[in-house]
Amino acid sequence: MITPVHYVLLSVILFTIGLVILVARRERYVLVVGTQLLFQAALLALAALTHWFQDWNGAVAALVVIALGAVTGGIIIAAGPGIWDGSEQDLNLTAHQPGPLGTPHGPGEDRNYL
Amino acid sequence: VTAALGPLGAPSLIPLLVLAGTTIGILLCDLWNIPWRLAAWVSLTSQVIAAVLALIVMVSGQGRVVQGLLRADGISALFTLFFCSVGTAAAFLGLGSGRDVPSQDVGSYALALLAICGALIVAQAAHMLSLAIGLAVVYVTTSALVGPSMARQHTIAQGVSVACVALGLTLLYGAAGTLDLGPLANQPTDQATNTLAALGRGLLLGGLIAPLATAISAPQDRKAPWEADLQGQYLVSLVLPGTACAALGRLQPIWTDQDLLILTIVGALSIGLGNLIAVRPVASAREILLGVTFAQSGTFCLALAAIPQTGWQVLFYVILASGMSLTSLWALVVCARRGRAYPSNLGDLIGLGRHHPWLAGATTLCLLSLGGVPPLAGGMGTLALLRAVVSAERGWALAPAIPGILMVWLLIGRWSQVMWKKLPPDLEWRPAPPEAVAVALIAAGGTVFAGIWAYASMDWIASLAAVP
Secondary structure: OOOHHHHHHHHHHHHHHHHHHHHHOOOHHHHHHHHHHHHHHHHHHHHHHHHHHOOHHHHHHHHHHHHHHHHHHHHHHHOOOOOOOOOOOHHHOOOOOOOHHHOOOOOOOOOOOO | OHHHHHHHHOHHHHHHHHHHHHHHHHHHHHOOOOOHHHHHHHHHHHHHHHHHHHHHHHHOOOOOOOOOOEOOOHHHHHHHHHHHHHHHHHHHHHHHHHHHOOOOOHHHHHHHHHHHHHHHHHHOEOEHHHHHHHHHHHHHHHHHHOOHHHHHHHHHHHHHHHHHHHHHHHHHHHHHOOOEHHHHHOOOHHHHOOHHHHHHHHHHHHHHHHHHHHOOHHHHOOOOOOOOOHHHHHHHHHHHHHHHHHHHHHOHHHOOHHHHHHHHHHHHHHHHHHHHHHHOOOOEHHHHHHHHHHHHHHHHHHHHHOHHHHOOHHHHHHHHHHHHHHHHHHHHHHHHHHHOOOOOEHHHHOOHHHHOHHHHHHHHHHHHHHOOOOOOHHHHHHHHHHHHHHHOOOHHHHHHHHHHHHHHHHHHHHHHHHHOOOOOOOOOOOOOOHHHHHHHHHHHHHHHHHHHOHHHHHHHHHHHHOOO
């Protein structure tokens, strides 16, 4: 039988994965995924415990956590140098194509760091 | 819902409502392009009114503890005074730094007010929801105030912090079955010792200590040191540690001896490391501010860990002393920015003592205060802190802390040497903005006043903190 403890364990694992992503990667959208994993881990544990306690306060708290995660992700995307003006290209989607003036764009090259 | 909204009618929450109303007013008026000076003065006035109201409400005994989303008591009134004072000084510094700028962003004044509102919500939090919302408001607004090149790093660090707090409080919720911070803090010992609660406390402690470190992100900006408004960076460097202190102090009953031990170790190491960064011969002005802020955050940690033995008065007194000293240093940066250029290192302040003796004297006094010289506020605060640490039986923490405090003397020596040098003929100091000089002089005067009447000040703080 799956108990709230299992959900809490899963949330701790998700949280750890999120932290590892934030430490190991630097691309903007991957960082968004990392922070969202942190918030979703908290949300999962909160939802499981709310269901366990049958407590509406926990449901309201879950909505707040969702909002916090969305705001954080939005700011990470919006903040810093712009991606629309060409000053930054995340995830290197054109890795297989030659760059301007024959600049090589091989895997691992031209990664965008903060 | 009624119980949650009930405390909003309490008179002690009026300061928060005043600030929130002013924020909305400034944002709406921004649509009609109001002059930034008007926004600065409105922001400044509203914060003075909020601080006075908080004091009046508490002294007249109108404050009361209300369990709901928010609560108001003497401690929240003290934090209101601190945050509003910082906000007022920031608005005043903005007036000074904006003299050479044709227009400033009106929205930055609204953001600064919103950051103060978030800090007040944290200081008055009685529920997990209000704590998380308050922290998020502070983090989001300060991310916008630190400058574009640091905004993303700042947001990520703060996002991790909020997520740690959210998961930590959720695990404590699982252990205690409630989201109210009061019952969470008073949970039985057997629950406090179980794995879930221990993990929750660890995450909570890590998440709340993080703002103490991220407070340095403003002066840490390497690519464009002073690109954002100076008043915004000043606000961030004081409001974030204050918010962390409010949250850590509010949750103080849940911390076990092990948690307080971790807090003490972090504090002692921060003092040593921060001052080491500040006194390096190659340190830039930005790194000096970074190191000093980091070291002061360490003293807050030591004072927080000693709350069970000494109460709140030592923590508040240390926050007060540190706030005044850092305010004076930031006022100097504003003056130096107008005088020649943004100061990139200590050498840029050459000749300051000869051309602006009042400003140089005020900042020297505040540096001496940071160096722990009695009877200045920093010195008396350091003595009270040392006594508190020893009474908490953590005297070993002084081993890295005392050398760290003494290291400030190296900075004072270099400072004095540069300041009284003769200015080269090709350089010139322009008149300093009177607002920034006034802020520096008030901060220095406060340092002397609070130092001479240190014990009276601590007694007053203790009496106000005791208001239920």
